[in-house]
Amino acid sequence: MKKLLTRHETYVFLAIVVFSIIITSINPSFFTIENLFDLLKSYSLMGTFAIGMLFVLISGGIDISFTATATITGYVVAVLLLKYGEGLNILSVFLIAGGIGILLGLFNAVIIYFFKIPSIITTIATLNIYYGILTVVSKGKWLYGFPTWFGDFNNIRVFTLYTADGNPYGLSIITVIWFALILIGWFILRYTILGRSIYAMGGNPASAQRAGFNLLGLNLFVYSFMGLMAGIGSVIQALLVQTVAPNSLVGKEMDVIAAVVLGGASLTGGTGTMLGTILGVTLIAIMGNGLTLMHVSSLWYKVIIGFVILVSVGVSAYRSKRSTRKHIITEVN
Amino acid sequence: MAEPFLALRKVSKHYAGVTALDKVDFDIQKGEIHCLAGENGSGKSTIIKIISETVKADPGSVIEIKGHAVHGNKAIDAINKGIQVIYQDPSLFPNLTVAENIALGGFVASHRKLINWKELRRGAEKAMARIDVRLPLDAIVREISIADQQLVAICRALTRDVELLIMDEPTASLTKKEVDSLLAVVTDMKSKGIATMFVSHKLNEILQIADRVSVIRDGKMVGTYPGSELNDEKLTILMTGKKVEYQRFVAGKNGNNPILECQWLSRRGEYKDINFKLFPGEILGITGLLGSGRTELALSLFGISQPDTGEILFNGKPVNIRSIQDAMRLGIAYVPEDRLTQGLVNNQSVGKNIIVTTLDSLVNRFKLLDQGKVTDSIQRWIKDLTIKIPSVESPVQTLSGGNQQRVVLAKWIATQPRVLILDGPTIGIDVAAKFDIHKIIRELAEKGIAIILISEEIPEVYNNCNRVLVMHKGCILGEYDTRQATQEDIQNHVNGAY
Amino acid sequence: MLRKFSHFLVLLAVMVFIMFLMWGFTGHDFMNLGNFQSMAYQMPELGVLSLAMMIAMLTSGINLSIIATANLSGIVIALILTTYLSPDAVGGSTFWVIVIAILAGLIVSALVGALNGFLIAVLEISPILATLGTMIMISGISIVLTEGYVISGFPTAMLAIGNGDLLGIPIPILVFLGCAVIMSVILNNTPLGTRIYLLGSNPIACFYSGVDNRSVLFRTYIISGLYSGVAAVIMISRFNSAKADYGESYLLLTVLAAVLGGVSAAGGFGRVSGLFLSLVILQMISSGLNLMGISNFLTLALWGIVLIFVMVVNYFIENQQQGRRIA
Incomplete structure (x- = not known):
């Protein structure tokens, strides 16, 4: 019990509960299975990106370029769908997007590892490179009119329920894909040597090197995994909106980082859990959804999200300040 | 003598023209406790790097393990041959649990893919049982003491088939009690046939249990001696190649009014009922072991922490020192224990480091830095303290330890404390640079500055101070006048505190 | 010292190389007064914002809220201007309204800076998280204030700041040069500047040297906020409008420009002169490609490539120097 109180996840969970109660008391339609399923589907994209970001943050790095990676993979997939639409299937689409994502991630890892350039700098540079090239190649055009099977896949429900007035709803296949990715990510972090090595490297890279860990391999894995999630995310995005636009993901990188950090991952590496990340995404999701349901103007959305982030990081800064020696004014970042 | 576990024959190492090691011969027997002693920069760490195969020796050098020449060049190769190094910072993963820190490396080395948490815990428990220590398996390493962290590092080494454990400066950050239990662990390992090599420049505790001591100086092996034949003094002469004669310090007459006085000063968990007077022109020694409250008391005098009760009188008037800025306004300066993180901004220039304390007095009427004043001030202190540097723009980290400490002294003397x-x-x-630092301190005292010299080295306080306070568990146990007491008196008092 | 100097030389070489490259590709179009003038109109926005980013990075922090701050103060200025003046207003009172509007905008930006300073210096939140939070919150406030719309229609006197010239020299570049000189003086000629560099390298040693770290950080983020406010004035005057999400793509570019200019991502090192060269390089690439009729998105890609190139060159130079120093 005492251990529960020291965990970051507990506080995020409590925040979710409090928000849910407030929202439900104002608009009971929040607390319905229908709304829940909707929410899970529409936040699968952010959730997928967040899984990749969690891995990168735990390893002690950061990746800003994943939105550009996802834009590229999404665009390639869209072009292929328009050209060979009926010849492809959903699996091949995911494989193509994932494969390209992995390649772009590997490029990041190689630069970060071999030239010792900080990951934030490297990925800001590659963000511009990936995005710049894509925009030139695509000429900024939106792509739509995908084959029907691609649209149909988006509507698959694992099981279907009906509302009082007879409208169907249910758990979307997209949500299931997200859940599967969560499980895979959780398993890697918790039960594989690879996952624990990522934590170890994030905690103390110098020790990891001395202990004979393969840092190159770990870096390659972490950034290509982020690339893979970006690729999968881009397909989810294409499924959700049935359109691919070169600029639809730009600027989302900070939202994803914010969600993962809300979930307790540290930017200095070595800490963060899959559960926390899901909770962080959930918190952001229900705040966005809740404001709409409470009929608060959507104009206020960012103000409130920003405020919640500040309160959350403020509280955890205060807690860590109290637990460390208090006479050092500023720790080395 | 039986075939040694490890033998170095004519091992040399040159870095870009600089000789780090010059034809060093050296061996370690199975199950031996061997000390490698030498000053900073003598080549100790190069030997560690060569043995642990993170650095390759020059061609012509021969390294043999159990009679077989080795040529590996990866840390993991040495680990597989039964050699493990515990570095000064124990090189742990602060964010992982004790169990993981101990056992994870073994899992990685065995090329397995999955973790079996039960097996991992069992492995960790087994390693701890080998040296009879008990640590909570699920504690996060960041949250346990430094001494426990070192035990974790030892346990981690023991999960592999270790035959030689190298410990780099293991006692530097441990209390006396922790050192004793560490030595017990090492003696225990010896009985199990594991050799230990201590690498240190401070060996007084370790000498008791060492079988042999090898001394290295300027990259050359001076010789190997049975531990029982050496004492601190002999060792110092061997390490430095010269005998340093201490001249005793005698305080000048600088008035009868104390500049600083503590009355019944207490701070919970740190120090208790501290009473002393400090006079201008004297050097007051405070000695005691790590955790005796010596540093904590200094931090309170410097405004970093506040005493709970009691009073500090400055120049006879009660003062409230609530911040470093308050302390500096009174004219109190503090040279911290940890020079590299607290004392200096390592990668910045010597000049910036010197002027940091006096920036506000180096401005013109527009509140802009007066470059003339800045340069004068820097040059003055470099000259006064004979700091040897290529240029004022050189980063502090390129200086020797002695010159670095002079920079710290310079920045505080500049405040005219x-x-x-x-x-x-x-x-x-x-040792040589140490002697010069002591000289500077004495000269400062002669100029009328009141000095508090905190050190755990009793010869240092005995020779340089006119009075010495012995602290233990936050209390002052006694005061000695160095004209009357002998060094042994103080030593016995400190040791007797157990 | 050597390191920083060599970085400057690398930048200089890159700049000369790119200048000749662009000259070769575009001929007279590149090497003429008109082109340099148009570059001088474009560079200042990114330039002033990069200075705002730089000072935060020197303390080993970062300020992700600079664009949001600029937009908010731009909106405040725009709201005051459009409320009290019509686009064709002229005369003395117009001038004073503009002055008051700009002052109000700068005060707002300083207040946002103070909020960041409070979060980072007093609450000890890591700068990247604190400014991420304020970035989202401040841009939210801008959205609420404008309801997401564009505010436009300023008097001509206001537009002169972004589009006019003084003896043929564009006013924005004068503003930028003024900002750069002031930043250089702050960093090199004030006690605060020295403390910023030292704090960026080792806050603990600074603390033990009697530096009031809180005050240094607090002032740093207020200055960073103020510079964002100055950028806002140039921006809204050039666009003749203000909006909650203008220039969002500038955010990461300021980090890029600063790092290219030699500002260390770990803090403690970086000079205004290096940043200036870096901005010139970026602007020359952009203008050159523009003259060649190539999409300005390729510019982004090239900027990224130049950054990685310079960092890799630095890596090799540093490696070599370290090899020589090791002993």
Whole structure:
């Protein structure tokens, strides 16, 4: 019990509960299975990106370029769908997007590892490179009119329920894909040597090197995994909106980082859990959804999200300040 | 003698023209406790790097393990041959649990893919049982003490088939009690046939249990001696190649009014009922072991922490020192114990480091830095303290330990302090440079500055101070006048405190 | 010292190389007064914002809220201007309204800076998280204030700041040069500047040297906020409008420009002169490609490539120097 109180996840969970109660008391339609399923589907994209970001943050790095990676993979997939639409299937689409994502991630890892350039700098540079090239190649055009099977896949429900007035709803296949990715990510972090090595490297890279860990391999894995999630995310995005636009993901990188950090991952590496990340995404999701349901103007959305982030990081800064020696004014970042 | 576990024959190492090691011969027997002693920069760490195969020796060098020549060049190769190094910072993963820190490396080395948490815990428990220690398996390493962290590092080494454990400066950050239990662990390992090599420049505790001691100086092996034949003094002569004669310090007459006085000063968990007076022109020694409250007391005098009860009188008037800025306004300066993180901004220039304390007085009427004043001030202190540097723009990290400490002294002397508190001013500094630092301190005292010299080295306080306070568990146990007491008196008092 | 100097030389070489490259590709179009003038109109926005980013990075922090701050103060200025003046207003009172509007905008930006300073210096939140939070919150406030719309229609006197010239020299570049000189003086000629560099390298040693770290950080983020406010004035005057999400793509570019200019991502090192060269390089690439009729998105890609190139060159130079120093 005492251990529960020291965990970051507990506080995020409590925040979710409090928000849910407030929202439900104002608009009971929040607390319905229908709304829940909707929410899970529409936040699968952010959730997928967040899984990749969690891995990168735990390893002690950061990746800003994943939105550009996802834009590229999404665009390639869209072009292929328009050209060979009926010849492809959903699996091949995911494989193509994932494969390209992995390649772009590997490029990041190689630069970060071999030239010792900080990951934030490297990925800001590659963000511009990936995005710049894509925009030139695509000429900024939106792509739509995908084959029907691609649209149909988006509507698959694992099981279907009906509302009082007879409208169907249910758990979307997209949500299931997200859940599967969560499980895979959780398993890697918790039960594989690879996952624990990522934590170890994030905690103390110098020790990891001395202990004979393969840092190159770990870096390659972490950034290509982020690339893979970006690729999968881009397909989810294409499924959700049935359109691919070169600029639809730009600027989302900070939202994803914010969600993962809300979930307790540290930017200095070595800490963060899959559960926390899901909770962080959930918190952001229900705040966005809740404001709409409470009929608060959507104009206020960012103000409130920003405020919640500040309160959350403020509280955890205060807690860590109290637990460390208090006479050092500023720790080395 | 039986075939040694490890033998180095004519091992040399040159870095870009600089000789780090020059034809060193050296061996370690199975199950032996061997000390490698030498000053900073003598080549100790190069030997560790060569043995642990993170650095390759020059061609012509021969390294043999159990009679077989080795040519590996990866840390993991040495680990597989039964050699493990525990570095000064124990190189742990602060964010992982004790169990993981102990057992994870073994899992990685065995090329397995999955973790079996039960097996991992069992492995960790087994390693701890080998040296009879009990640590909570699920504790996060960041949250346990430094001494426990070192035990974790030892346990981690023991999960592999270790035959030689190398410990780099293992006792530097441990209390006396922790050192004793560490030595017990090492003796225990010896009985199990594991050799230990201590690498250190401070060996007084370790000498008791060492079988042999090898001394290295300027990259050359001076010789190997049975541990029982050496004492601190002999060792110092071997390490430095010269005999340093201490001249006793005698305080000048600088008035009868104390500049600083503590009355019944207490701070919970740190120090209790501290009473002393400090006079201008004297050097007051405070000695005691790590955790005796010596540093904590200094931090309160410097405004970093506040005493709970009691009073500090400055120049006879009660004062409230609530911040470093308050302390500096009174004329109190503090040279911290940890020079590299607290004392200096390592990668910045010597010049910036010197002027940081006096920036506000180096401005013109537009509140802009007066470059003339800045240059004058920097040059003056470099000259006064004979700091040897290529240029004022050189980063501090390129300086020797002695010159670095002079930079720290310079920045505080520049504030024209009336009370100068020196916390371990010669830690990690070579004997010759140490001597020069002591000279500077004495000259400052002669100029009328009141000095508090905190050190755990009793010869240092005995020779340089006119009075010495012995602290233990936060209390002052006794005061000695160095004209009357002998060094042994103080030593016995400190040791007797157990 | 050597390191920083060599970085400057690398930048200089890159700049000369790119200048000749662009000259070769575009001929007279590149090497003429008109082109340099148009570059001088474009560079200042990114330039002033990069200075705002730089000072935060020197303390080993970062300020992700600079664009949001600029937009908010731009909106405040725009709201005051459009409320009290019509686009064709002229005369003395117009001038004073503009002055008051700009002052109000700068005060707002300083207040946002103070909020960041409070979060980072007093609450000890890591700068990247604190400014991420304020970035989202401040841009939210801008959205609420404008309801997401564009505010436009300023008097001509206001537009002169972004589009006019003084003896043929564009006013924005004068503003930028003024900002750069002031930043250089702050960093090199004030006690605060020295403390910023030292704090960026080792806050603990600074603390033990009697530096009031809180005050240094607090002032740093207020200055960073103020510079964002100055950028806002140039921006809204050039666009003749203000909006909650203008220039969002500038955010990461300021980090890029600063790092290219030699500002260390770990803090403690970086000079205004290096940043200036870096901005010139970026602007020359952009203008050159523009003259060649190539999409300005390729510019982004090239900027990224130049950054990685310079960092890799630095890596090799540093490696070599370290090899020589090791002993």
